[in-house]
Amino acid sequence: MSDAVVLEVGQRAIRISNPDRVYFPATGHTKLDLARYYLSVGEGIVRALRERPCMLHRFPTGVTGEKVHQKRLPRGAPDWVQTVQIHFPRYGRTADELCVTELGAVIWAVQMSTVEFHPWNSRRADVEHPDEWRIDIDPMPDCPPPRVRRVAHAVRELLEEIGATGFPKTSGGDGLHVYVRIPPRWSFGDLRRAALAFAREVERRVPDDATTVWWRRDRDPTKVFIDFNQNARDHTIACAYSVRGVPDARVSAPFHWDELDDIDPAALTLATVPARFAELGDPHAAIDDTSFDISPLLDWARRDGVEVPPEV
Secondary structure: OOOOEEEEEOOEEEEEOOOOOEEEOOOOEEHHHHHHHHHHOHHHHHHHHOOOEEEEEEOOOOOOOOOEEEOOOOOOOOOOOOEEEEEEOOOOEEEEEEEOOOHHHHHHHHHOOEEEEEEOOOOHHHOOOOOEEEEEEEEOOOOOHHHHHHHHHHHHHHHHHHOOOOEEEEOOOOOEEEEEEOOOOOOHHHHHHHHHHHHHHHHHHOOOOEEOOOOHHHOOOOOEEEEHHHHOOOOOOOOOOOEOOOOOOEEOOEOOHHHOOOOOHHHOEOOOHHHHHHHHOOOOOOHHHOOOOOHHHHHHHHHHOOOOOOOO
């Protein structure tokens, strides 16, 4: 391993130890490559993480080695790295989670072997009231890609009908995510109920493609599950611009709706997204400019007698 490299990140000088350690053996990308990737999409990754409690997925020896799910801030953080304290009633304890307010905190987390960033859908000013509704278009194992796109089109059309603005991204796997900003007025339970009501309406429109069946064992393996449970408290998914801990270094990458029929998730990687970002900017740049009142969805839930299953 070569000597450490110091990266200048705004006013911060951040030391990257073991910069030549290969994190992605299939592509040869190193720890330093990962840090430089996050520098290249800095505006986008900070927008996705700003002020949110964040769980870290750390891979101390690279993505083929042990994976550490880290809720508590790793030890040794400089005093400028900020946190938010989260209470976990189920376990009767608290944790101080990373709360990104600047790009330097992202790069420091990479120094601590973080590959993936998984933020809450609420912010530290009001942790118990989410401001982000997440629509997870999650294909089952035998689901063909065209079916994922058909469901995504149905999601977009329904969002437009109710006056909501959705911002899509790839999941970094085979699925898609759509984010909608909402006022932080409702509980996680309310949002989960609203998300299920929306998902069931999508299911009614494309019944051959989508399902909201809760238990995995009961789902049609050829369909798309609209996973409303991603809006439960303390459930997190990889944020926009997060690299995934997979061999080909895929990225959970934002895209514009008019790209939906042509977007290739496998082509959006640590190696390719920086040039795309430099050329196109951030498709989620306006995500904080709109906010959707979920009251109509809660009306749907009451109308349909929607009862959400227990959180798991």
